[in-house]
Amino acid sequence: MYEFIKYTIANGVATITLNRPEVYNALNNEITFELQDALKSAKKNDEVRVLVLTGEGKAFCSGQDLKASSKEPNRSFSDSLHKRYNPIIQAIRNMPKPVICRLNGVAAGAGCSFALACDLIVAAESAKLIEVFVNIGLVLDSGSSYFLPRLVGSAKAFELATMGTRVGAKEAEAMGLINKCVADDELDSAVKTYTDYYAAAPTKAIGLMKAMLNKSQNATLSEMLEYEAYMQDIAGASHDYTEGVQAFLEKRKPNFLGK
Incomplete structure (x- = not known):
C-alpha cells in the first residue's frame, strides 16, 4: 500500500515506521504524504487504541531530504510546511488516541519535531535529538518552536535551537525532553509496556x-x-x-x- 512507510495494526496498536533506512529516513515529498494518509487512517479506525511512530534501521528520522529538495531550487518553504509538514504535526496532536514515539536513533530537524509532537517518547540509549536547522541557516519549524520551550523552558530551548546541540537520550530524559530512556535492547519491551496499557485503557x-x-x-x-x-x-x-x-x-x- 505504501512505498516509504510501513503501517501495521495488531492488538489495538497501530505502528507507523518511516522506511527509508538508506537515507536515515529522510523526508521526501512522498513519505510525508504517505504519513499524512496513515495518520488519517489510524484516527478513523476504531480498532486502533494507541499509535506508535518509529523509524526503520539506525535512525528515527534525519529530517528533510536535502538531496531531494536541492532538485527543486525554486520551491517555497512555506508551501512545503503548509502542505507536507504542518498537517502531520496537527494530525499527531489532534489524534484522539495516544501517540508514542519509539525513538530508535537520531531525530534531527523535522524528525526531531515529529518526535516532540508525540504524547510520549521512549528512547533507546543511543538515540539523539538535534534541532539541526541552524546548521544550514534555517529556523525551527514543524512545531519545534512551540514544543521545545514548553518542554525545557525558554533559556534551554534557545540554547538547543541556536547551537544545534546534540542531546543524548539520557540527558534528554533528565531535562524532561523525553519520557523514558532505556538500553537499546530493551526499547521494544519498554514501548510494549506503554502500548499494552493504552490498548486496554479508556x-x-x-x-x-x-x-x-x-x-x-x-x-x-x-x-x-x-x-x-x-x-x-x-x-x-x-x-x-x-x-x-x-x-x-x-x-x-x-x-x-x-x-
Whole structure:
C-alpha cells in the first residue's frame, strides 16, 4: 500500500515506521504524504487504541531530504510546511488516541519535531535529538518552536535551537525532553509496556484529556474549569465510564472498549 512507510495494526496498536533506512529516513515529498494518509487512517479506525511512530534501521528520522529538495531550487518553504509538514504535526496532536514515539536513533530537524509532537517518547540509549536547522541557516519549524520551550523552558530551548546541540537520550530524559530512556535492547519491551496499557485503557477519556492538555497551553484557569466541566459530561456519557463504575462495584478489572 505504501512505498516509504510501513503501517501495521495488531492488538489495538497501530505502528507507523518511516522506511527509508538508506537515507536515515529522510523526508521526501512522498513519505510525508504517505504519513499524512496513515495518520488519517489510524484516527478513523476504531480498532486502533494507541499509535506508535518509529523509524526503520539506525535512525528515527534525519529530517528533510536535502538531496531531494536541492532538485527543486525554486520551491517555497512555506508551501512545503503548509502542505507536507504542518498537517502531520496537527494530525499527531489532534489524534484522539495516544501517540508514542519509539525513538530508535537520531531525530534531527523535522524528525526531531515529529518526535516532540508525540504524547510520549521512549528512547533507546543511543538515540539523539538535534534541532539541526541552524546548521544550514534555517529556523525551527514543524512545531519545534512551540514544543521545545514548553518542554525545557525558554533559556534551554534557545540554547538547543541556536547551537544545534546534540542531546543524548539520557540527558534528554533528565531535562524532561523525553519520557523514558532505556538500553537499546530493551526499547521494544519498554514501548510494549506503554502500548499494552493504552490498548486496554479508556481511549475516549484519554483522547478527551489529550485535547484538554492541548488547550490548557494557551488558556486561563477559568477557561479550563469550564472546559473540564464540558468534557466531563462527554466522558460521563461513555461506555467506559459505565463499565469502570460497574467494575469498581463488582471489585473486578474493567474491560474498557475505548468507547
